[in-house]
Amino acid sequence: MEGDVMDKVEATATVCDFDPISGSIPATKVEITVSCRNLLDRDTFSKSDPLLVLYTQGAECKQWREFGRTEVIDNTLNPDFIRKYILDYFFEEKQNLRFDVYDIDSKSPDLAKHDFLGQVHCTLGEIVGSPASRLEKPLGGIPGKKCGTIILSAEELGNCRDYATMQFCANKLDKKDFFGKSDPFMVFYRSNEDGTFTICHKTEVMKNTLHPVWQPFSIPVRALCNGDYERAIKAEVYDWDRDGSHDFIGEFTTSYKTLCRGQNQLNVHEVVNAKKKIKKKRYINSGTVSLLSFNVESEHTFLDYIKGGTQIHFTVAIDFTASNGNPSQSTSLHYMNPYQMNAYAMALKAVGEIIQDYDSDKMFPALGFGAKLPPDGRVSHEFPLNGNIENPYCNGMQGILDAYHQSLKTVQLYGPTNFAPVVNHVASYAAAVQDGSQYFVLLIITDGVISDMAQTKEAIVNAAKLPMSIIIVGVGQAEFDAMVELDGDDIRISSRGKLAERDIVQFVPFRDYMDRTGNHVLSMARLVKDVLAEIPDQLISYMKSRAIKPNPVPPPYSPVDQPQTNPV
Structure with missing residues (x-):
């Protein structure tokens, strides 16, 4: 006993x-392979002896830090570097990279003593999100000179x-x-x-x-x-x-x-x-x-699908209800301050700048809801910010921001706050493409209390069967209890007795991420880290539920014959 x-x-x-x-489990690790073509020739009696240097940048501090150097390859303008870079990859972060190329003239480690051949800036997401995760960009940095091109390839390292x-x-x-x-x-x-x-x-x-x-x-x-x-x-x-x-x-x-x-x-x-x-x-x-x-x-990973060609389509829906306050007054959440972005613009830019790397055409539908539209003053819950019903697409992040600012000058803020129309709008596109080639992300930015809770729940339950995710960012100081319910992290959302097949909603209140010192770059980095963190798993859960495997990757890029490398 x-x-x-x-x-x-x-x-x-x-x-x-x-x-x-x-x-x-550590972060996903990605191996970057680098090649260059048609580099500048800086040597008189032979070709350049190129070396490549990678710099990374922290989210909170914009200072560039040297990450690592490749080997030197003697006497070539078309190097295929053998030494790889292994980086931790986070979908939800904007990971800025800078590649500098030098012609090495001596054994000195001081780069200032060597000839600069050009540089390129990009994000890790840009490389990963390119077709077959292979990005080709022109080198720049020397005015009036064509510096050649750089070819960056990303490969996810198998971690069992x-x-x-x-x-x-x-x-x-x-x-x-x-x-x-x-x-x-x-x-x-x-x-x-x-x-x-x-x-x-x-x-x-x-x-x-x-x-x-x-x-x-x-x-x-x-x-x-x-x-x-x-x-x-x-x-x-x-x-x-x-x-x-x-x-x-x-x-x-x-x-x-x-x-x-x-x-x-x-x-x-x-x-x-x-x-x-x-x-x-x-x-x-x-x-x-x-x-x-x-x-x-x-197990197939998020990067397997991206590399196999899955495109992420980004749609934004902005709350134009009267509770936001008059846009011409500084107390309004839509106030157009000439010196800094309002919370709507910050949330939009933070999320959009990362997702745009995974959409090849960079054209994004941008919608508004809860406003009276000219000329007749009818209330709309899914109007195009650019005013073009036939083509609501905006060119890149700047295009969306421009259309948003233009809308504030032409529409009248009104109400009520209805989410269901914009959810159903994106769901209709997602329903048409369920083969895994496309995945849709809807960003809703709102100041609070939802008016059509029952209809929105039904729309989300129906959308949970489709290749889509919904991000809701709450701005302002309102109570967001209804949004927490839609998020479904603790209790899976249901409508008319039917449970959502997947959890597809992520809600965050922007005020929780605002930096106390007023550093908006830091606020945006914190926000986007949380709102996008669930997207990769949500995409995988859809693919698994439909037994969709990633497409095979196109044939790898084959490098040209490689000259002798210098192990220095």
Whole structure:
């Protein structure tokens, strides 16, 4: 009896709520390969000896920092550099890069002592979002000179993206309950290099049985063994108790390598309770656990789809209701301050500047809602900001900002605040292209209280079946309770008894991201990091729900014959 009590104490210390892989998986890593063509020739008796330097820029500090240099390649104007750059990639951040090319004339590490051949600025998103993740840009930086071109290719580094799906059953487990059998569940742990164990999966509880068959479950292979296929995996079996003091039944160890053999005698494991074994001479085991099935699939990533040609289409919808205040007064959320952007413009620019890298034509529909339109004063909940019903597309971020400012001069702010029309507007486009080639992101910027909650919920539930996501940015000081409900992070949104198939809405109040010192660049970087963080997973969840695999990547770019490299 005393042993059982100790089992309970130990069990409560190890079995708890957990996230199997949180915090342990690094950012997506991207490898950048660089080539140049038709560089300037700075050497008199031979060709240039180029070297490339990459500089990166922090989100909070605009200072350029040297990230790394390639090798020097002797006597060529068309270098294909062997040394790669490996960068952490974040979809939700604007990661500015600068590539400088030099003709190396001596062994001095001081770049000022070498001839500058040109430079190019871009973002990591621009490279990744280009067709086949290959970006070609002209080099500049020397007035009046053609400096040639740079070719940047991005490749996601495989970080063991395999998922293992397995199913277990048990036989003749120990009976632990007075008035029934047992309510067994299993807990899996991966072993660490220091001999400790980290919990990585917990099965569901099977009620009142000594012969449970648990549901199949999927787990990243890296969470199970961290890439070491021989590493021990420990499984513990417990009898569930309502008060959380679960009874320990027994344990066994295996490895990923053994599990890969599938259903066979090697994967029938005796469940052993070491304390019972010491106390009872005739003790054999506390039952057996058998592997019923095991298979491994590679998980497709966001970058796989982008590289395969999936385009992200960005639509913006701006709240023109009267609660924003008169745009000509400084208290208005739409106030046109000649010296700084208002919150609407900041949110628009922050999100748009990142998403535009993933849309090849850079033409974006921009809509307004809740205003009276000229000439007859009718109220509209989906009007084009550029005034062109036939073609609501604006050219790039600046085009949207210009159309927004123009609209403020021509429409009358009114109401009510209806979201459903703009959600349905974008959904109609998404419904027409469900093959994975296009994904739609709607950005709604609003000052608050929604008037058509029931219709908006229905529109979102319907849109959750489509290739689209919705970002809502709240500006001003209003209460945003309704927006939190639409977000669906805690409780999945439903309409008329029907649950949304996926969580596609992300809401954030801009005021939570405003920098206290008035640094708007910092405010925008903080905002966009949060609002875009869920988009990659939402895109993947749609693709998985429709069993859409990424398109094969076009044939890789083949470099020209490579001259001798200098390892200096």
